[in-house]
Amino acid sequence: MEIEKNLKNITRRIPEHVALVAVSKTKPNSDIMEAYNAGQRVFGENYVQEMVEKHEQLPRDIQWHFIGHLQSNKVKYIAPFVCLIHGVDSLKLLKEIDKQAKKNDRVIKCLFQMHIAEEETKFGLSENELEDILNFLRNDDNEMANIKITGLMGMATFTDDEKQIKKEFQYLKSVFDKYKQLQASNLKLETLSMGMSGDYQLAIDCGSTMVRIGSSIFGTRKAPKAN
Numbered sequence: 182m183e184i185e186k187n188l189k190n191i192t193r194r195i196p197e198h199v200a201l202v203a204v205s206k207t208k209p210n211s212d213i214m215e216a217y218n219a220g221q222r223v224f225g226e227n228y229v230q231e232m233v234e235k236h237e238q239l240p241r242d243i244q245w246h247f248i249g250h251l252q253s254n255k256v257k258y259i260a261p262f263v264c265l266i267h268g269v270d271s272l273k274l275l276k277e278i279d280k281q282a283k284k285n286d287r288v289i290k291c292l293f294q295m296h297i298a299e300e301e302t303k304f305g306l307s308e309n310e311l312e313d314i315l316n317f318l319r320n321d322d323n324e325m326a327n328i329k330i331t332g333l334m335g336m337a338t339f340t341d342d343e344k345q346i347k348k349e350f351q352y353l354k355s356v357f358d359k360y361k362q363l364q365a366s367n368l369k370l371e372t373l374s375m376g377m378s379g380d381y382q383l384a385i386d387c388g389s390t391m392v393r394i395g396s397s398i399f400g401t402r403k404a405p406k407a408n
């Protein structure tokens with residue numbers, strides 16, 4: 182009951198043009214089903230093995246988003262079903278996703294993860310690295326027909342300092358706006374994935390079109406597993 186109530190509270194606060202990814206990492210299937218029965222279909226997971234198991238056990242019409250750091254050698258496990266990969270931060274990874282998508286006769290949507298936080302530990306591309314990859318994609322012969330880059334993703338610094346977070350979201354939005362005119366057969370930036378339980382209102386104010394919310398829906402998690 183709690184989950185359904187939380188979900189309703191959040192969907193009420195999110196404008197219609199903003200998509201909600203319910204982040205269910207570490208949470209049991211029964212929790213996911215409670216959200217599912219309340220109408221939620223998009224779920225986000227961080228761990229490959231966990232997402233594969235949940236996909237096998239839960240309804241087929243769930244759209245699974247991979248939001249964690251993805252290692253190239255694990256792409257093959259999620260390629261048959263993943264709906265959107267949020268954390269792409271290298272050309273090497275992108276090429277592997279394309280290869281595995283092709284094997285599965287699918288096109289997999291991807292977001293480039295940008296490094297916007299102050300912490301060293303957060304993954305993501307610098308603007309220069311993004312530009313290099315975008316230039317590569319705009320070459321007509323980049324030959325990656327089984328991926329589609331549909332936007333950018335970022336995580337703000339873990340801090341109570343709203344000004345700092347806002348600055349980082351605004352920066353990500355400015356990068357998004359700068360490159361969104363660029364187009365290629367497998368590139369069109371439409372989605373800006375930013376905002377979590379603690380900062381999604383701020384993220385939406387700054388232009389987010391997709392929020393990833395876990396603890397505000399499912400309750401706090403136990404200590405995160407190593408990835």
Ligand SMILES: *Cc1c(COP(=O)(O)O)cnc(C)c1O
Binds near residue numbers: 336378
């Ligand atoms: C865990 C996680 C979230 C959700 O975090 P909450 O604070 O529980 O809402 C969002 N995005 C990513 C990338 C995550 O790893």
